[in-house]
Amino acid sequence: MKILVFAERNTALAELCSGARSLGDQIEAIVIGAPGTLAADKIWSIPVQDNVMLEDYTESIAAVMDVAAADILLIESSKRCKLIAGRLAAMKGSSAITDVMEIADNLSTKRMVYGGVAVRKEKAVAGTAIVITGPGVLTGAAAATGQGIVETVAYIDPVSKVKVVSREQKPKVSVNxxxxxxxxxxxxxxxxxxxxxxxxxxxxxxxxxxxxxxxxxxxxxxxxxxxxxxxxxxxxxxxxxxxxxxxxxxxxxxxxxxxxxxxxxxxxxxxxxxxxxxxxxxxxxxxxxxxxxxxxx
Ligand SMILES: Cc1cc2nc3c(=O)[nH]c(=O)nc-3n(C[C@H](O)[C@H](O)[C@H](O)COP(=O)(O)OP(=O)(O)OC[C@H]3O[C@@H](n4cnc5c(N)ncnc54)[C@H](O)[C@@H]3O)c2cc1C
Known part of the structure; x- marks a missing residue:
């Protein structure tokens, strides 16, 4: 099974890549900028753009999805990644399944609903399944090798872009x-x-x-x-x-x-x-x- 991985934070990307080994045998990471050391067989590198929001890389990620033709795209469970996942699902006619706490070999997923009092089983039925998941869900422990093939792909300018007007630092949360x-x-x-x-x-x-x-x-x-x-x-x-x-x-x-x-x-x-x-x-x-x-x- 081929698994694509995308995350906003490097630590989450590393964890998802290692954990993905428990699901599939070909792990490919989508990275914005220079690829670090990852437990991935291939790295798709999208060049960093000046003054561009993370969400504006959606079209570029969608283009990688077309070429990679993976069974599943694993995405970090952050607010901005969820936004990207939703956009990708709309573009590809696929499904974005959020806050997944279990993924079976057949790609059926489990997540909590109704404020945690019930568990719903879901499975994407078309295209690459887009699954958003948090830390500790996938427990494969492949070592980071950094020996994956790196392929640089072109950045695709989105049709409806978000203009960055200003940036302000949030009070820092020192803990992760x-x-x-x-x-x-x-x-x-x-x-x-x-x-x-x-x-x-x-x-x-x-x-x-x-x-x-x-x-x-x-x-x-x-x-x-x-x-x-x-x-x-x-x-x-x-x-x-x-x-x-x-x-x-x-x-x-x-x-x-x-x-x-x-x-x-x-x-x-x-x-x-x-x-x-x-x-x-x-x-x-x-x-x-x-x-x-x-x-x-
Ligand atoms: C849709 C929905 C989503 C929610 N999402 C979340 C969520 O993500 N996270 C979350 O945390 N909550 C969430 N909640 C709220 C959740 O239902 C609880 O109300 C909340 O977790 C209770 O917090 P608590 O345990 O701090 O307080 P309390 O329920 O008030 O418990 C306090 C405890 O402290 C004990 N205690 C009091 N004094 C002492 C003492 N001196 N020594 C030892 N023990 C003492 C009491 O015996 C009691 O058990 C959600 C609720 C809803 C409806």
């Missing part, structure tokens, strides 16, 4: 939770924003990054929106996830249920998170977290 091996999730059990200092201390003690539930980011605004986990946020698969003061509603836990080990700290012994956790500590986080920090130190 998708790449983190250990994550501590903060929930509404944490009473005050200042108390995040204590959670950060625990994170530092074990080399973890901080994520949160939606209310902590959207309602309290204590942590950036880019760090909330769940069906409408990040879908992650770290080695260790520690849920601190999180009830464990499905909309949150679907974002972490592929973690290798889940630890939960909650004062309510009936909290749903304790049923999903590998290790549960029933207790007040204001006692448990300082005790853990002191032991770990």
């Amino acid at each position: 939770l998708s790449a983190a091996k250990k994550i501590i999730g903060v929930g509404r059990g944490v009473a005050k924003q200042e108390d995040l200092t204590m959670i950060r201390e625990l994170a530092d003690a074990i080399g973890a990054e901080l994520g949160c539930t939606r209310p902590i980011a959207e309602a309290e605004k204590w942590l950036p929106k880019e760090t909330y986990i769940g069906v409408s946020g990040l879908m992650l698969a770290p080695e260790l996830y520690i849920a601190v003061g999180i009830s464990g509603q499905i909309q949150h836990t679907v974002g972490v249920n592929r973690s290798k080990v889940i630890v939960a700290i909650n004062k309510d012994k009936n909290a749903p998170i304790l049923k999903q956790a590998d290790y549960g500590i029933v207790g007040d986080l204001y006692k448990v977290v300082p005790a853990l920090i002191s032991q770990l130190k």
Whole structure:
């Protein structure tokens, strides 16, 4: 099976290329600019253009799809990549299947619907299937070789272009939770924003990054929106996830249920998170977290 891969970020591209080996035997990456070291058999390189938005490379990617004639195009699950996927699907009369959490050998996919309470199976029936997926879904582990053939293709100017009027830097989110091996999730059990200092201390003690539930980011605004986990946020698969003061509603836990080990700290012994956790500590986080920090130190 031939698999094409495209991503906005280099780390996501590398992960998708390695993971794609679990699905197919010919992996080809579409890269804008110079190709890095990837676990790909072939690299299609589109020359970088000045003052061009990522979305304006859609026509060039579509042209690669025509020549490559792959069975599936895997795309990173970012907002801009989803936009590109939608445009590609419209151009090619194919389907864009978003936020896929499982891909079978026959290219049938599974994704969560209705806020995470149901799983829908979908399969593209025409053309190259365009599948958008996040970290940890494809678990092939091919080493990056960098020995793939590189073919440079022409940039195609889109008919309806987006004009870049100005650029402004967003406040930087220093963490890349998708790449983190250990994550501590903060929930509404944490009473005050200042108390995040204590959670950060625990994170530092074990080399973890901080994520949160939606209310902590959207309602309290204590942590950036880019760090909330769940069906409408990040879908992650770290080695260790520690849920601190999180009830464990499905909309949150679907974002972490592929973690290798889940630890939960909650004062309510009936909290749903304790049923999903590998290790549960029933207790007040204001006692448990300082005790853990002191032991770990
Ligand atoms: C369509 C839809 C999409 C959604 N998408 C997301 C999403 O992507 N991500 C997401 O996170 N949520 C999402 N939600 C919201 C989700 O349903 C929950 O409301 C949310 O995850 C709850 O957050 P929480 O666990 O922080 O808070 P709560 O549910 O209020 O839980 C707080 C927990 O802290 C415990 N606690 C309190 N004090 C202490 C203490 N001192 N020590 C120890 N434990 C304590 C309590 O026992 C409780 O279990 C979505 C909801 C909908 C309807």
